[in-house]
Amino acid sequence: MTRVLIADDLSPRAAEIFRERGIEADVKVGLTPADLESIIADYDGLAVRSATKATAKIIAAAKTLKVIGRAGIGVDNIDVPAATQRGIVVMNTPHGNSVTTAEHAIAMMFALARQIPAADQSTQAGKWEKSRFVGVELMGKVLGIVGCGNIGSIVADRAHGLKMKVIAFDPFLSDDRARDLNVEKVELDQLFARADFITLHTPLTDGTRHMINAAAIARMKPGVRIINCARGELVVEEDLKAGLASGQIAGVALDVFAVEPAKSNQLFGSDKLVATPHLGASTAEAQEKVALQVAEQMADFLLTGAVTNALNMPSVTAEEAPKLRPYMKLAQQLGSFAGQLTRSGLKAITIEYEGQAAELNTRPLTAVALAGLLGPLLDSVNMVNAPVIARERNIEVSEVKHSRPSDYQTLIRLTVTTDRQSRDVAGTLFGGDKPRLVQIKGIAVEAELGRHMLYVTNRDKPGFIGRLGTLLGTEGVNIATFHLGRRAPGEDAIALIEVDEPLSDALLARIREIPDVVQATALAF
Structure with a gap:
């Protein structure tokens, strides 16, 4: 029986979903890395939140693992390149907690603007320090959003309701999308110089790690307030502390920290700090939503091959999967046929789609064809890692869709160029689901493999x-x-x-x- 390990706290409904669909689900929360490494080989799927680390060492021990599902958006606790090399699909749930995290960022912004946590503590201590807690209005202030994806765009929408001026930095934000969101697209230096409040909603990458540092803070508007509900390592905490001490930063609201759980931190104790224990996604609605979503996604993949919200392979919807299945078999056979005949170095691969095949989601078909081609030449190749392996070996891969008339209702042609020659093989489907070769090296043939x-x-x-x-x-x-x-x-x-x-x-x-x-x-x- 297919088995899934739930290694972090998820809604009990997630395990029920797996079991209802015939998948055995074991819930083992709080495993040490050594414990996880010792048992992971027994599972086809691994479901996690942010606590469990799916490291390269864990992945190397996962002999039968096919999918890792992250209940949430960030996957910095998963070694995605290592999983890809092993042919393991990595999925997340990018929309499940978007609203919850965005609302938390807005709440943190309010807390900063009106010093609510410190005022609450003072009032409950019987001090009534009304003149001490003079806040600032949000209306008319400039909000700078760093990262305007799912969460950042919701924050922008909520900020417009507060009558704030919204500017955004995101290298992937198009001009059209910026207009749709009613945000002004700016460069990062411009955002630093103009924003009264800065909120971070960008993933942690080598390019964004420690992006809020002493040099960045020096370029910011004096009295800026910074909110981070994304990833702790986006900021240099020591530099935030210095900025607060100098007055360059008027306040900081952090839901995430460089080291978690943050039982101690150099920023703790400052009355200019609002801190929460990574609560961005912690609402009853979001917890339930991401747990159910990741369970459904993983079950769909393990049972039908449907791929949703994968970070390392093309998506295939549950509706597409049955339709694509015979085409995937054909693409795999064409690739395997060419791969078994290849004796010299691969230089280029061209996959052409004609007729009905050209109207399909062809990216997974191309990945399957590559896996079939590379499989006879290399070990442990599948549709997840085949495109990466091809890039690593400087094999040029081209995908072409033709609208021209064809002798067949549907046709896939694979052309392989090596150091010595070019070879092509083409196939179609008979009866809608029976793969047939119809051409080899330009010679017509009709063969079932x-x-x-x-x-x-x-x-x-x-x-x-x-x-x-x-x-x-x-x-x-x-x-x-x-x-x-x-x-x-x-x-x-x-x-x-x-x-x-x-x-x-x-x-x-x-x-x-x-x-x-x-x-x-x-x-x-």
């Missing part, structure tokens, strides 16, 4: 078929199907033969000795 195949190229001469058939019969090889094609009478020809058993190297050597044989290769599918 079986488990054991013999591929022969030869010069078209009388008597060849008889000699080949006689040799196979003499050696006790039973022929299931026999497919022929030729470029023209007397020119290049091919034979594609399905046999009941694998062919020995000795027999292949004898086949190659038949007059007019150019190549003889055993294929397995």
Whole structure:
């Protein structure tokens, strides 16, 4: 039975969803890295939040793992490159807690503006320090949003309701999207110089790590207030402390810290700090939503092959998966056919789609074709890591969709260019779901691929078929199907033969000795 490990606190409903769909779900929260490493090989799926770290070492021990699901948006606790190399799909739930996190950022902004936490403590202590807690209005202030994706765009919408002026820095924010959000798109230095409040909603990458540092703070508007509900390492906490001490920063609101759980921190104790324990996604609605979403996504993938919100492979909806399945089988067979015949260095791969195939979601088909092609040449290749492996080896991959008329309702053609030659193979679907080869090296052929195949190229001469058939019969090889094609009478020809058993190297050597044989290769599918 397919098994999933739930390693962090998720709604109990997540385990119920797995079990209702026939997947065994074990809930083991609080595992040490050593404990996780010792048991992960028993599971097909791993569901986590932010506490469990799916490191390269853990992933290396996950011999049967197919998918890691993150209930939430950030995946810095998952080694995505290591998972990709192992062919493991990494999914997240980018929309499940967007509203909750955005609302928390707005709440933190209010708390900063009106010094609510410190005023609450003072009042409950009986001090009534009304003149001490003079705040600032949000209306008319400039809010600078760093990262205007799912969460940042919701923050922008809420800020407009507060009559704030919203500016945003995001290298992926298009001009059209900025207009739709009614935000002014600016460079980061401009944002620092103009913003009264700065809120961070960008992922943690090598480029964003410690982006709020002493140099950045020096470029900010004096009296700026900073909110971070994204990732602790976006800021240099020591530099924030210095900025608060100098007055350059009027206040800081942090929901995340460089080291969590943050039982102590150099910023603690400042009356200019508002701190919460990573509560951005902590509402009952969000907790339930992301748990159910990650369980459904993982179950869909494990049971049907549907891929949703994956970070390292193309998405395939539950509706698309059944429709794509026969095309994926065809693409895999075309790739495997070409891969088993490739003997020199790969330089380029072109995959063409015609007819109905051109109207599909072709990215997963291309990934499957690459996996089929690279599989005979390399170990542990699948549709997740095949595109990465191709890039690492400087293999140029091209995908082309044709609207031109075709002899077939649907057609996929794979062309492989090596150091020595270029070879193409094309296929279609008969009856909507039965893969067939229809062309090899420009030669028309109609063949269904079986488990054991013999591929022969030869010069078209009388008597060849008889000699080949006689040799196979003499050696006790039973022929299931026999497919022929030729470029023209007397020119290049091919034979594609399905046999009941694998062919020995000795027999292949004898086949190659038949007059007019150019190549003889055993294929397995």
